[in-house]
Amino acid sequence: MTKAVHKFGGSSLSSAARYQAVANIIIGHCQSGDCIVVSAAGKTTNTLVALWQSYQQQDERAFSDILLQVENHQLQLISELFPAAQQTPLASELRDELSSIARQAQLRQLQEAPLLAFGEIWSARLLAALLNTLNITTQDVDARTLFTQHQGQLMHSLNRSACHQTLAQDKIYVVTGFIAADSEGNTVTLGRNGSDYSATLLASYLDAASVSIWTDTPGVFSTDPRKVGNAIKYSKVCRAQANLLARLGNPVLHAKTLSPLKETAIKLQVRSSFEPDVQGTEVVKQGYSKEKRFVTTFGELDLLRVDTLASGEVGALSQLIQHGIHHFNQNGEDYLLVPSEFTHQVVLRLSGRVTIVESHLRGFAVVAPGPDIAPLVRQAQAVLDEQAVVVRFTHSATEYALFLTDQAIDSDVLAILHDKLVNKGRELAVIIAGLGNVGEVFLNQCQQQIARLQSQFDLKLVALLRSQEMVFCPSGLNVTQWQQQWQSEAQSYSHTELLDRISELDYEHKVVIDITASEAFSQLYPDFAAHDCHLISANKYAGTAAHDWYQALRTQLQERNLLWRYNTSVGAGLPVNFALADLQNSGDKVVRIEGVFSGTLSWLCSSFDGERPFSELVLAAQDMGYTEPDPREDLSGRDMQRKLLILARELGLQLELDDIELEALMPASLAQGSWESFLARKDELDAFYQQRAEAAEAQGKVLRYTGALEIDAAGKVHAKVGIAQVAQGSAIANLTPGDNIFVITTGWYEQNPLVIQGPGAGKEVTAAGIHSDLYWLTQQLR
Ligand code: ADP
Ligand code: ASP
Ligand code: MG
Numbered sequence: 083m084t085k086a087v088h089k090f091g092g093s094s095l096s097s098a099a100r101y102q103a104v105a106n107i108i109i110g111h112c113q114s115g116d117c118i119v120v121s122a123a124g125k126t127t128n129t130l131v132a133l134w135q136s137y138q139q140q141d142e143r144a145f146s147d148i149l150l151q152v153e154n155h156q157l158q159l160i161s162e163l164f165p166a167a168q169q170t171p172l173a174s175e176l177r178d179e180l181s182s183i184a185r186q187a188q189l190r191q192l193q194e195a196p197l198l199a200f201g202e203i204w205s206a207r208l209l210a211a212l213l214n215t216l217n218i219t220t221q222d223v224d225a226r227t228l229f230t231q232h233q234g235q236l237m238h239s240l241n242r243s244a245c246h247q248t249l250a251q252d253k254i255y256v257v258t259g260f261i262a263a264d265s266e267g268n269t270v271t272l273g274r275n276g277s278d279y280s281a282t283l284l285a286s287y288l289d290a291a292s293v294s295i296w297t298d299t300p301g302v303f304s305t306d307p308r309k310v311g312n313a314i315k316y317s318k319v320c321r322a323q324a325n326l327l328a329r330l331g332n333p334v335l336h337a338k339t340l341s342p343l344k345e346t347a348i349k350l351q352v353r354s355s356f357e358p359d360v361q362g363t364e365v366v367k368q369g370y371s372k373e374k375r376f377v378t379t380f381g382e383l384d385l386l387r388v389d390t391l392a393s394g395e396v397g398a399l400s401q402l403i404q405h406g407i408h409h410f411n412q413n414g415e416d417y418l419l420v421p422s423e424f425t426h427q428v429v430l431r432l433s434g435r436v437t438i439v440e441s442h443l444r445g446f447a448v449v450a451p452g453p454d455i456a457p458l459v460r461q462a463q464a465v466l467d468e469q470a471v472v473v474r475f476t477h478s479a480t481e482y483a484l485f486l487t488d489q490a491i492d493s494d495v496l497a498i499l500h501d502k503l504v505n506k507g508r509e510l511a512v513i514i515a516g517l518g519n520v521g522e523v524f525l526n527q528c529q530q531q532i533a534r535l536q537s538q539f540d541l542k543l544v545a546l547l548r549s550q551e552m553v554f555c556p557s558g559l560n561v562t563q564w565q566q567q568w569q570s571e572a573q574s575y576s577h578t579e580l581l582d583r584i585s586e587l588d589y590e591h592k593v594v595i596d597i598t599a600s601e602a603f604s605q606l607y608p609d610f611a612a613h614d615c616h617l618i619s620a621n622k623y624a625g626t627a628a629h630d631w632y633q634a635l636r637t638q639l640q641e642r643n644l645l646w647r648y649n650t651s652v653g654a655g656l657p658v659n660f661a662l663a664d665l666q667n668s669g670d671k672v673v674r675i676e677g678v679f680s681g682t683l684s685w686l687c688s689s690f691d692g693e694r695p696f697s698e699l700v701l702a703a704q705d706m707g708y709t710e711p712d713p714r715e716d717l718s719g720r721d722m723q724r725k726l727l728i729l730a731r732e733l734g735l736q737l738e739l740d741d742i743e744l745e746a747l748m749p750a751s752l753a754q755g756s757w758e759s760f761l762a763r764k765d766e767l768d769a770f771y772q773q774r775a776e777a778a779e780a781q782g783k784v785l786r787y788t789g790a791l792e793i794d795a796a797g798k799v800h801a802k803v804g805i806a807q808v809a810q811g812s813a814i815a816n817l818t819p820g821d822n823i824f825v826i827t828t829g830w831y832e833q834n835p836l837v838i839q840g841p842g843a844g845k846e847v848t849a850a851g852i853h854s855d856l857y858w859l860t861q862q863l864r
Contacts, residue, residue, distance in 0.1 A: 085290040088112060089119040089259060089281035093298035094355035095205055096124035098162030105212050107296065107358050114219070114252040117284055119259045120209055121277040122201025123159065126152070127260075130198050137192050145187060153180050156204055163212055172211065176204070195261070195269040198404075199226070202258035202277070210256040219253040225280060228287075229262035231270055234394075234401060236262070236283070245287040257284060273404050278336040282350065286342035292349040294362075295335065300354035301363030302327075302334055304504045305377040309493040312864070313500065314508065314590050317614070318364050318371035321350075323449060326482060330408055330447045331419075332378040337406040340365070360642075361614075372588050373451040373481075375458075375504045379491050380484075384425040384441040385475055386418045388432060403427055408484075412477050419486075440474050446491050447484040448503055458503050459483045465502055469495050505864060509540040511556075511589035512856075513615070515547040516597035517568075520620060524597060524849035529561045531853050539860045544587060549600065550574055554583050577606060584613045591863055595852060596621045611638045618855045620650040620848060625731065626724040629738055632731070645862055647855035652679060652725045653822045653842045655851030661838060662732050665828055672733055674827040674835075676790040679725040681820050681843030682709050682716040683747060683787040688819035690785070696771035697764035708820070708843075712757055717748040719787065723803045726789040735799055745804030747771075747787050774805055783807040784815045813837055 088111065090104050101123075108118060122130070129152055136144035153176070160172045179200060186192045203224065210222035228244050230237050249255050259277025264270050272279050278295055285293045302324065303313040325340040334352060343350060353362025364371075391409070396418070400407045403424035410417050420428050422442055429436055448458050459478055462485060466473055475486040491499070514521065525546075532541045542558035551572040553559065559567055584592065594610045596603060596619040604623035611617070617639070619625070624635065625648050639646050649659045665672060678684045685708055686699050700717070703709050709716050723742050730737045746753065749770045752760055771785075778785045789803040808814045817823050822842025827835040841847050 085285075085288050086112065086116045087119060087281050087285040087288070087290050087293045088116065089277055089293065089295050090121065090209075090355060091277065091295070091297045092121040092124050092126065092201075094296050095120065095122075095209070098159055100355070101159065101163055101209060101212055103358075104209065104296070104355055105216055105218075107355055108213060108254065109216065109218065110358070111294075112254055114254060115249075116254055117249060117288065117290070118209065118254060118256045119277055119281040119284060120202060120205040120256060121259050123155070123205050123208075126155070126201040126204070127198060127274070129155075130201055134192075134194050134197055137187050146184075149180060149184060153177075159208060163208065164215065168211065168215065172208070175207075193269070195271050198271055199258070199261045199269050202260050206256045206258045213254060213256070221251075221253055221255055223248060223255050223257045225258045225261050225284075226263040226267075226269060228257065229280070229283065230265060231262055232265040234398060237265070238287075241283075242287040245284060249288065270401075271404060272338070273336065273400060273406065275333055275336040275406075276338075278339040279342075282339050282342040282348070285348050286346055290348060292351070293343075295339075295350070295352045296355040296358075297334065297352060298354060298356055299334070299352075300357050300360045301352050302365070304375060305496060305500045306379065309379075310497045310500050312497075312505070314504065316363055316374050316590065317361065318366050318588055319374060320368055320371045321365055322368060323373055323376070323481075324365045326449055327376060327378055329406065330378050330449070330482065330484070331380060331406055332376075335365075337400075374449075375451075375454065376449040377446055377496065377500050377503060378449065379446045379496060380419070380444060380486075382422040383419045383443045383445075383486070384422050385439040385443060385486060386420055386425070386428065386432075387437045387439050388416045388418060389435045391416045399428055399431060402431060410477055410479065417477070440486065443474060443486040443488070444490045445473075445484060445486040446496070446499065447482050449482045450503075452480050455479075455481065455483055461502055462499060465495075465499050469498065471495065501864075505538070508538075508591070508863070509542055509589050510860065510863070511542050511544045511558075511587050511592040513545040513547070513584065513592065513594045514543065514597065515594065515603060516599075516620075517546060517548055518597070519845040520848045520852070521597040523845045524595075524852050525561065525564055527849055527853055531856070532561060535857070535860055538864060541856075541860075542589070544589075544592075545583070546572075547575075547580070548572075549598070549603075552580065554580075556583075556587055577609075581606075581609050581613060584610070584615065591616065593618060593856070593859060595619075595856070596624075597852065607635055608638060611635065611642060611644055614642060614644065616644050616859055617646040617648075618852060618859065619646075619648040620852055622648075622651040622721075622724045622728065624648075625651055625728045626739055629736055645859055647858060648728065649855050649858075650848050650851035652728050653824065653838070654681075654844065655847040655854065656822060656824070656838055656840050656842055657854075658729070658824050658838055659732055661824075661826065661836065662729070665826070665830075665836075666733070670831075671829045672793070672826060673829070674790070674792045675726075675729055675733075675824060676788060676814075676827075677822065677824040678786060678788055678814060678817060679729075679822050679824070679842060680716060680722045680787065681822060681841065682713070683719075683722065684817055684822060684842070685820040686747075687784075687786045688817055690771070690775060692772075692775065695764075695768040697767050700764075700767070714748065714753060714757075714760065718746050718753060719744050719803045722787070722789050726791055726801055726803055730791055730799070730801060733793075735793075737799060737801065741799070741801060742789075742791075743802040743804065745802070747805060778807040781807055782810060784810055786814055786817075788814065813839070 133148045156176050160169050206222040210220045213220035229241050259280040262270050281293050299307050301315045302319045303315050305313045307313040321340050328335045328337045350365040351362045396409045408419040472488045473485055477484050545554045552575045553571045593616040601623040604621050607624050689699050700713050704713050723744050726742055727739050748767050775785045786808050788806040791801040823839040825835045825837050
């Protein structure tokens with residue numbers, strides 16, 4: 083059976099509640115035979131390092147204080163995780179181990195590696211015991227029985243057979259990360275953060291199918307997401323870049339994590355044990371992901387120049403200090419970047435061959451595709467100059483550049499660097515569905531908008547869709563030649579194919595722009611969301627779908643940090659949604675919205691003067707392309723009913739379409755049947771309209787087709803779309819034929835309501851409204 087290896091870092095095991103969460107993940111994601119690799123709980127290794135330092139400094143007081151701290155932490159985990167009967171043996175085993183540590187310290191026989199190893203031993207023991215109490219057959223395994231090194235080199239074939247022999251049964255194995263043994267059986271460690279390496283090693287020995295590194299962030303980001311709020315999570319990162327980040331000391335993966343995966347097809351992903359359902363980052367082989375941009379910071383470092391480094395010497399030095407050491411060559415000289423706390427050890431080891439060039443440096447490295455490096459170096463330098471950060475040393479290589487500075491790069495400076503160096507290179511893949519009137523104009527306006535947004539966002543038009551055919555071009559179509567490309571490349575597609583192609587897109591952000599009028603297409607929105615697409619719709623169907631479906635979509639989008647805009651589904655480009663959102667965000671309360679939200683019905687009612695029969699106007703409007711192909715779609719009032727529902731939902735009201743009373747602008751008897759039969763009976767429509775228009779006139783009023791929504795004092799909603807008599811001279815009566823009008827009464831606009839009026843249909847304004855949504859989206863993503 084192909085196995086999976088799951089590694090849980092210290093951050094995933096920092097409390098009893100986290101152990102329980104990890105157990106739940108294992109229950110949900112693992113099968114018998116899978117292996118779990120664990121690090122020391124929380125910051126236990128740091129505490130054990132402090133314990134070791136106090137031992138070396140012969141500071142007995144500190145030693146016993148820290149030992150007590152270790153004991154309390156472990157006992158607390160035990161008492162919170164297990165019933166009383168089980169606590170006793172676990173606690174006594176722990177106390178025996180701590181007494182033996184204290185005894186060895188007294189005898190001055192303590193050794194560093196076996197001491198540090200306890201962190202992982204305790205984690206594995208507790209997690210295995212916890213899983214067993216949950217009826218999952220589990221065994222903890224000390225990795226010193228699996229991984230043997232000889233003269234610093236792992237003995238792969240020996241280790242491989244040890245793994246196959248020891249981990250052969252049908253149970254879950256919890257293996258200690260970070261530790262191994264040498265050929266004499268002494269403990270060695272794989273370096274700080276080394277459990278990631280343990281996990282990939284184990285996976286390679288077991289020919290496992292996958293390794294999941296579970297940590298406290300849901301993947302690999304463009305920079306440390308704890309320091310920069312708008313760090314970008316990458317869904318895919320290529321192995322070479324992940325490796326480089328690790329070699330530059332980024333903690334998300336240990337420097338050697340990738341090496342056992344070379345030449346294997348083992349999948350590696352980084353995901354969050356805090357959000358197990360969120361898709362993480364897949365670390366993929368070369369060519370399976372575009373190269374990305376990253377900014378990674380350094381802790382306190384010293385820069386050392388070394389005369390002639392022997393091969394393997396850097397590895398031996400990092401083994402000595404338990405820490406990765408970045409090494410580079412500049413102008414023929416070898417340099418090492420050593421964490422300041424270990425410089426003394428390194429200098430001693432390299433005695434006579436080393437010069438400390440600079441000490442107590444901080445700084446950062448930029449990782450990016452080769453051609454981007456030179457311009458990024460200039461931009462980084464400009465930011466540092468602006469922020470008065472003095473650069474003491476720089477080094478550029480093909481795929482990264484490092485800046486060593488005289489002060490720490492705090493979160494503010496890091497955020498500015500990230501904005502300037504990474505966000506600028508952000509790409510948004512745009513998928514456009516619907517190439518009708520509006521779609522074409524939208525595409526023609528695209529060229530200019532793409533150029534306008536260029537300084538902040540790189541918009542790539544990756545797909546054009548009609549109902550039957552599509553052109554899909556992951557690297558981006560040429561916007562000026564989309565028509566030719568459509569002619570030569572459009573192919574039929576199924577929804578599954580479309581979703582597959584979308585899932586393969588390797589972009590930070592994707593947006594589906596729905597300019598169709600298709601209900602079936604709107605039903606794909608949950609699938610688009612599942613593939614991490616933002617949504618922009620001119621299509622009204624999703625916004626007016628049954629409340630449960632609509633709410634589930636909203637929740638899904640929110641959970642995945644996705645945005646949805648449908649400004650143009652009401653009033654085309656008119657800024658009604660902006661006004662409503664703004665009023666509510668500034669504390670106002672909307673109590674009534676009334677108006678005419680259909681350009682067609684607006685034109686018909688405003689053009690009627692009693693001279694020409696109403697049906698003649700309907701046919702003229704149809705001729706001019708103002709109506710739906712069958713104008714009864716407009717006369718039914720259904721379209722305005724949908725728009726009123728969208729407005730209601732913008733106000734946070736929980737309404738269904740049928741909660742809005744609907745009165746058609748035609749006799750019910752004409753609603754059914756063919757268009758021809760309608761034409762034959764058009765007199766009935768004329769009589770219907772004439773009669774109502776005269777009744778209105780008798781009252782000194784005019785006839786309009788309006789929608790109105792009112793929230794009464796008790797909070798009850800009254801909503802209706804239908805024929806209304808409106809006072810002559812009022813804003814609604816005076817409406818320019820074809821225009822829309824929204825009359826908004828609020829707490830503040832009470833006596834004299836706020837009026838938004840203008841063209842509410844037409845391809846230019848609608849396309850422009852969609853561009854407004856797209857612009858808004860890019861601003862939110864910044
Ligand atoms: P674990 O205990 O699971 O091994 P680490 O603390 O070693 O976790 O590594 C995860 C931490 O790496 C995150 O909490 C995050 O602060 C930090 N980090 C730094 N840079 C990045 C990055 N580019 N992407 C993700 N995490 C990062
Ligand atoms: N516990 C070790 C450390 O803190 C190993 C690891 O976390 O991967 O460095
Ligand atoms: Mg780690």
